[in-house]
Amino acid sequence: MKDYLEKAYCMNQTVRIFAACTTNIVKEAQNIFNMWPSSISAFGRVLTISAIMSCTYKNGEFLNIKVDGDGPIGKMTVEATDGKVRGFVQNPGVFLQYNNGKINVADAVGAGTIEVVKDLHLRQPFSSSSEIISGEIADDFTYYFAKSEQIPSSVGLSVNLDKESKVVSAGGFLLQVMPGCKQETIETLEKHLNEMKPISKMIEEGYTPEEIINEVTMGDYTLLEKRELKYECNCSKERFKKGLKSIGKDALTEILNEDKHAHITCNFCKKEYEFSEDELKEMIMEL
Template sequence: MKDYLVKAHAYDATVRIYAASTTTLVAHAQDIHGLWPTSAAAFGRLLTASVIMGAMYKGDQELTIRVDGDGPIGGMVATTNAHGEVRGYVGNPRVFLQYNSGKLNVGQAVGNGFIHITKDLKVKDMFTSSAEIQTGEIGDDFAYYFTASEQIPSAVGLGVLVNDDNTILSSGGFILQIMPGCSEETIEQIETILKDIKPVSEMIQEGYKPEDVIRDLTNNEYKLLEHLDLEYKCDCNREKFEKGLISLGVAELETFLEDEDPIETSCHFCNTKYHFSNDDINQLIHEIKSAK
């Protein structure tokens, strides 16, 4: 099933809900970065939360989200936009921690620290807000971020199931937000549903679509507003790396010419490698000098 997200209103438009299936994009990220089970679960949750948050914006606006914890994962980064595209990387992809029950211990892998969210709204300045990591389980931490930093009471459900062979079995998530005017009775009803609802990763494993997740969150009383296809997508290319090398300046580039081996650069987000020979470096030096 293709990954996608749906947005809905419920309870007389006093509640906003986003639900997403992300199994394919998380599996792609797992393959790109060679993620071990706990790293895959943590990073998959971050990618899911990020791509849902991206859908809250519009046009060419972008978000960059950093989970800066002191656990063995060593931090995670995700960048997303309003078009359902997300990419990212993990400080340490090789983490495999479990509870005694066998459940992956994402909280210990992430550790203590902060979530930092930078919004590029394509205006003069970018804006960064932060919130302290609460449990390291990612869902709890984003729920706290929305309530503490954006003053939007929210429930966040994120889940990734990893097969015994280290492939991704299922991944998905939801973000439910309380809007102004929501009654105490509705809030109590939602709290009861959240207490009893299945983990979202189990729902996706059982064949739930995002609409089905919203159905269970609202007792089947909701209005769908938007459908958005989702994809793990990197926007790197050779030209961007050329610009990065040019920014080093002539003196630094000339030091590269002392080594006959080509320069290899690699994208953090997709691990694509770009090679630059001495002839390529000489051409970049020529471009810098010609521009002066």
């Protein structure tokens, strides 16, 4: 099954919900970076909420999301646009456990900040940030939406691993209260969110986005839109060539004289690019 997102309105169009299956995205990230349980659990959740957030705006808008905690994982960076995500983490090899054997994500992330930069193709990119309040990611983004965007929201995210620590399934939801929503609707929803089947169970049981929406909204919803989600890196030799040229003639000449070539690995997909002595000379000529 391909990864996808469903958007729906519920409660008389006063609440909107986005639910996503991101199993392939998170599997791909684990493969690229050879990620250990705490790292992939945290990063998979960030990838999932980023993919969802990229579908809350109109097409083509670009998001850069950084979760920068002081735990061993370090900084997690994700870029997302129109359902396509790519990212990387500082330390993919983190595995912390609680005494009961459960994977510890909160301590692996630590305390710090979430920063979201939105390029909505207006004059200036729009940047907002909030504190990491738990390190569990879902709660941190719930807090981010309330604090930075003034939208009362509920976020549920989960990554499910097998006994060999390989990703089996991943997904989540973002529920947002629209202006004009009645207080009693909010109270009913809050009560239900506390009592319903936890998102970790839904993901473990292989719920589709429609089934997640059905569970979270108590069956009261209208599906609006389906969007494909995927892990995609748009790097190319041409892009890295531009990047190399941007460091300037002197720096490039130094690379040419010292190393006779340039070897670049893409942070987002680990693809490797090689620039030969002749290619470097040509780039210096072009400058």
